[in-house]
Amino acid sequence: MSSSTDSPTLTTETTQLSPQPDTETAKPTKKITLKSSDNQIFEVEESVAMEFATVKSFFEDSPSTDTVPLPNVTAKPLSQVIEFCKEQIKFKANPDEAQKKKYNAEFVTEKSDKDLVDMIPVANYLEIKDLLDVLNQAVADRIENKSVEYVRSFFGIDNDFTAEEEAALRREHAWAYEGVDED
Amino acid sequence: MSGQRESSAAGKAIAGCQDLMQGIFSRLPPQSMARCKSVSKQWLSWLSSKYFLTQKQAKNLTLAGFYYNSTYNTYQGCCLVPPLPTLLPQDDRHGTRRGILAPLNSSNGLVLLYNSYLGKGNSSFIVYDPSHADYITLPIAPSLVEKPDASLRIKRFLVYGFAFDPHSINPNFTVAELSDDGGSIRVNIYSSITSTWTTGNYPAIEPVDSFMLSGPSVFFRGALHWLLEPSGVISYTIRNKKLHEFTSVPGDLAYVDDEGYCNCVRKMMDSGRDGYSQCKCTCRYLGESMDHLIYVRATGDAEFSVWTLDDYYRRVWSPRHCIVINNLPADSLFYGKFLAFERKDINVIFFRLQRQIFSYNQIKAELKEICSIQKEYGDDDICSGFILPYEVSTIPPPSGMPRRKAATGIAVEKPRNTYASVNRPENTRILVYCHEGNAELARAITLTHQPEFTWIPAYNFQRPFQRYFSVTSTDDHHMHLASSAYNDSVRAEASVYGFLGGRKLSPKFMKRYSCSLNFHMAKMNSSRNILQSDGALWP
Structure with a gap:
């Protein structure tokens, strides 16, 4: 059975550029502005921004700033990362492991391969460990039973082995080539 | 397609960053990991690096301790091994247990036990899962129902094999029995996927009338491996049911004399201590560490030699390297037994000598007594009884493991035992x-x-x-x-x-x-x- 490959992304873009405060929480909370490398502005609650260890330390170093530039991060993965962190904050307030697990699983299953791959450097740069764990597991799950060719195309890696070298590696690990899914 | 290209650009960034890939690699099962070595030269070097392999094996398995033979029919553990189930009925009068419940092998956290009620003839294999304290009894093994032929030939060897593969989509285990059968090797295999035993015969190995296998087995790269006497290794590939020899261990035969006796056996015979070992070599060890098969033998009173299988396909062993143990308290390693490598630190090895189990750190030249075996069945002098290291797996078997799953399209008959x-x-x-x-x-x-x-x-x-x-x-x-x-x-x-x-x-x-x-x-x-x-x- 082949699983979803690079299908067009189905995720909503609603979180992007949404300066409106959360209507459920009436009391005004401190907002922090994040600026992506493609100059998109994200206003997020302080509690969400503090989930990003990188942003947190930025503020600790220079508390007076109100806009944090994120030169390595583009808007789309950032919006998805924010979406994830918002949910995690809710789980922090109301711990429910089962729900959290379910949300995390849904969060990654609905993402395209590209979305997942795009988010990994962002999660790594912003040092969001929980998200990185979830993403790493999701990518591992997607390539786990796939062929070498599939994994190469998943990451866009060029094969730099000669035919002989590759054949030798395959022989050496013949046991690993049994029961591989179709791409 | 532009989408495809974009994906490649983002993926390339991760694929070229060792730190980021480490997080993904460490979550892959061994088969996928091995395939990833063929993706690119960079990945091959990362996945073969000492750093990565140490991390990976330390994450998956932890040595908990050792099972050893404490009386003629009971086994105990030392350090932190989980207790074995108490399955033997007690003798009415004396409260002693009748029968034998012996650990034979362990694989990825499961233990294979041999259970025999004396005099009742219903011996069986039991697969025990210490993490859930579950066990299942296998159908009677063919070797236990085989009727001795008229000449009542005694088998020269009978070794057991056990492989638990927690990583496959349908986690399953395999139990094997290998014995000599006249001019051939009899292989009985139980698979948890089909829940049946199958039997096959394979050509004997030279020298046909004296070759011998010894256990316990090592499960590595989809195959079971045993030591071959007096030198080398034999493997049985579970998937395609093939036997292979890995006999050319360079320099190994230097420790075997003209009559085919290992140095340790010769030493024991010379010192009159050969009663227990029955002329079988006890100084060798077969294991798996850092994604390689490892072969060890005692080559001196205070020296182990280690060979690594560098090329599994061509069966090429690397030249030996020596571990010299400083400050060895007494006696000789020829009477000892190499037991295991530490998963977290490859410089640490475990071995037994007399009634002690030691760890030795090769870098620090540090010898530590891990535990002492209080009571052991067997010869008082040699203390070469069977000791089984047990490693806890961080991937616990699924509960109720192993479930029987009918192979697609084939109706599996329900066993009625x-x-x-x-x-x-x-x-x-x-x-x-x-x-x-x-x-x-x-x-x-x-x-x-x-x-x-x-x-x-x-x-x-x-x-x-x-x-x-x-x-x-x-x-x-x-x-x-x-x-x-x-x-x-x-x-x-x-x-x-x-x-x-x-x-x-x-x-x-x-x-x-x-x-x-x-x-x-x-x-x-x-x-x-x-x-x-x-x-x-x-x-």
Whole structure:
């Protein structure tokens, strides 16, 4: 059975550029502005921004700033990362492991391969460990039973082995080539 | 397609960053990891690096301790090994256990046990999962029902193999028995996927009339491996059922004399200590560490030599390297036994010498006594009894593992062997298990007394039952069990009866409880509870 490959992304873009405060929480909370490398502005609650260890330390170093530039991060993965962190904050307030697990699983299953791959450097740069764990597991799950060719195309890696070298590696690990899914 | 290209650009960034890939690689099962080595040269170098392999193996397995033979039929553990299940019935009079329950092998956290009730002829293999305290009994192995031929030939060797693959989509285990069979090797294999034993014969290995295998087995790259006497290794590939020899270990034969005896055997014979070892080499070790097969032998009084299988396909061993143990307290490593490599630090090895198990750090030249074996069955002098290292796996077997899963398109006939066995962990509780020869139909049944004597069927072994009935320790009691299967139902019966302390074994004084259960497999429920008692054994 082949699983979803690079299908067009189905995720909503609603979180992007949404300066409106959360209507459920009436009391005004401190907002922090994040600026992506493609100059998109994200206003997020302080509690969400503090989930990003990188942003947190930025503020600790220079508390007076109100806009944090994120030169390595583009808007789309950032919006998805924010979406994830918002949910995690809710789980922090109301711990429910089962729900959290379910949300995390849904969060990654609905993402395209590209979305997942795009988010990994962002999660790594912003040092969001929980998200990185979830993403790493999701990518591992997607390539786990796939062929070498599939994994190469998943990451866009060029094969730099000669035919002989590759054949030798395959022989050496013949046991690993049994029961591989179709791409 | 632009989408494809974009994906490549983002993916390339990750694929070229060792730190980021480490997080993904470490979550892949071994088969996928091995395939990833063929993706690119960069990945190959990362996945073969010492740093990565140490991390990976330390994450998956932790050495908990060792099982050893403490009396002629019981095994104990030292350090933190989980206790073995207590499956043997006790002898009425002396409280000793009748039969043998011996660990034979372990693989990825599961333990293969051999269970034999003396004189009853119903020996069996048991696969035990210490993480859930579950076990399943395998159908009678072919070797146990083989009738000796007219000449009553004694087998020269019989080794066991055990492989548990927790990483496959359908986690499964394999049990193997290899023995010499005249001019060939008899291989009996049990697969948890088909729940059946299959038998095959393979050509013997030179020298045909004296070659020998020794265990325990090592599960590595989809194959089981055993030591071959006097030198080398043999492998059995589970998937394609092929036997291979890995005999050309460079320099290894220098430690074997013209008569085919290993140095350690010669030394023992010269010192008159060969009684226990029966001229079998005990100084060699086969294991797996850092994604390589490892072969070890004692090559000096304080020296082990280590060979690594560098090219598995061409079966090329690397030249040996030596581990010299400083400050060895006494005796010689020829009488010792190499036991294991530490997963977290490859410089640390474990070995036994006399009644001690030591660890040795090669870098720090640090020798530590890990534990001492209090009581051991066998020769007092040599202390070369069987010791099985046990490693805890961080990937626990699925509960009720291993489930039987019919191979697609093939109807697997239900085995009709049912077994009942008793577990008496202590004097206050009796657990009765009744199960079929495969795990999916396994049932745990707890016999309870309070408030009434009932059978509680459980659909898997994991469900704990805390209710129990008391048995005073002065009572001498018996338990009889029987089970049978008709079509779709299993009938299990157990009676517990006992004698008040000090009285003679006479039916007159016997008080008995018994109960039985009809268990309908198709409906997965119990259809009847029968309770009868003819005396008040328990107040």
